[in-house]
Amino acid sequence: MEGPCDAYGFSLQRRSPASETASSSDTGEEARRRCEKREKKNRKRWETEWPRPVQVASQPSPSPTSSLGDWLRWRSLKAMCREGIPPTLRGAMWSEASGASGExxxxxxxxxxxxxxxxxxxxxxxxxxxxxxxxxxxxxxxxxxxxxxxxxxxxxxxxxxxxxxxxxxxxxxxxxxxxxxxxxxxxxxxxxxxxxxxxVLQDTWSERLLGCRVEMEALGTLLRKRDPKVAAHLAAIGCDVSYFATDWFLCLYCKSLPSETVARVWDSFLLEGPKVLFRVALAILGSCRGEILSCGNPGDVVTVLRRAQVDLHDRCALMDQAFAVGSLPMAKIDKYRSRASVSAPE
The missing domain is CATH 1.10.8.270 (putative rabgap domain of human tbc1 domain family member 14 like domains)
Structure with missing residues (x-):
């Protein structure tokens, strides 16, 4: 493959079609370098505070008695995952955080x-x-x-x-x-x-995608609570949340964001649950707020968000913004889900 690639082998040129100029490409690379520098410090923290998990994860065939599950109860783990799991530990930690090991x-x-x-x-x-x-x-x-x-x-x-x-x-x-x-x-x-x-919510990937539709309705409710001006503008121009958020909940951002950014989202999503998906959605919308308010039709909104997403190489900034949107307990998401499930179309 010609041109620079990210850590997972995706062409940076392919993943960032909006970044066609040298200056914008350099900006994306600078963002990646900044995050790498910050994540490097976090890797040292993992190595200092979590020597046993590091050793366990590095074993070719960890024994059941050395499961990382016991370590997930540590209070500092959430903060460390929000800063990014080191790539060498990602597979082992994802297995535990997702429930894969127990499954x-x-x-x-x-x-x-x-x-x-x-x-x-x-x-x-x-x-x-x-x-x-x-x-x-x-x-x-x-x-x-x-x-x-x-x-x-x-x-x-x-x-x-x-x-x-x-x-x-x-x-x-x-x-x-x-x-x-x-x-x-x-x-x-x-x-x-x-x-x-x-x-994920039950029936997210069912034939009728009912769970996905519930999540998008819940996101719409959340947006009306958190940013009524944007929500009102979207309603005024006839832009339903599903126009831009379907891939967020069906593909869990894997198709929308650069892969290294997706990995950071998943570091927290697997440990903390689906509320992280909503936090990231609010962060993306917030980063495009001014442009969204200037859009005159749904197509323009979709274009603005797609262009922004493929250039979100500054995964550190995105996750900082996602966790700065205020308290978002799962109980609140469940309340919005229960309201949405009643009105979800058959």
Whole structure:
């Protein structure tokens, strides 16, 4: 692949179509360097305060008795995850924070058998989606990469059948997770299983996407509470939240943000839950507030937000803003969800 790439192999040119000038490209690279410098300090904190988790995660096959689960109760972990999990620890910590480790222990089937399962119709849909999944990424341009992603998706569809099985958009999520855990198929699968069963609203990936629609209605309510001026303007120009937020909740930002920024969102999302998705949504909208208020139609809003998202390489600034929007307890999100679920369309 020509040109600079990020830590997960995505072309920075491809992921930032709005950054076509040298100056804007340099600005994106500067943002990445600033974050790298800040995250480097955080890595030292992990190594100083968390020597045992570092040692456990670095083992090729950690034993069940050395699970990182015990360490998740430490009060400082939330703050450290908000500052970013070191890439070398991300797979191990994501496995614990997502509930993947516990899911694997309770499962009656192993990854190998699940990857060979799946319904014919589901597998056919997966085969259709594979060529559309990050087609410019070098790994997914290869037969090996597509085959690995296919096995993960087939296994997810079979294991999560009670939750609706495979659904389009899962392909982007699984493809990103697979890259983030150094292409470890089994680890990626169990993290996906934990996300589907424990981290997103039920029916998010069902046939009617009811859970996703509930989340977007909840976001609309939250926006009216937090920024009534923006909410009123969107309503006045006929711009429903679903026009720009569908991928946020269906693809969990994997298709919207630069991959290194997605990883930072997931560091907190897996540990703290779906309220982080709402925090990030408010942060993105807040960063574009002036431009949104100048938009005269929904298409302009979508364009503004898409252009902003692909250039969000300053992951540190985004997460700072996400956690600076004020208190957002899960109980409040659940209240908005309960209101939305009543009016969600059939």
């Amino acid at each position: 694997k222990e309770r499962a009656t089937a192993d990854y190998g058998s699940l990857a060979d399962a799946g319904k014919e119709a589901t597998n056919h849909q997966i085969d259709l989606d594979l060529p559309r999944t990050f087609p410019d990424h070098p790994f997914y341009q290869t037969a090996e990469g597509r085959a690995a992603l296919r096995r993960v998706l087939v296994a997810v569809g079979a294991y999560c059948e009670a939750e609706g099985g495979y659904c389009q958009s899962m392909n982007y999520v699984a493809a990103f997770v697979l890259l983030a855990v150094d292409r470890d198929e089994e680890r990626a699968f169990w993290i996906m299983a934990g996300v589907v069963k424990r981290k």
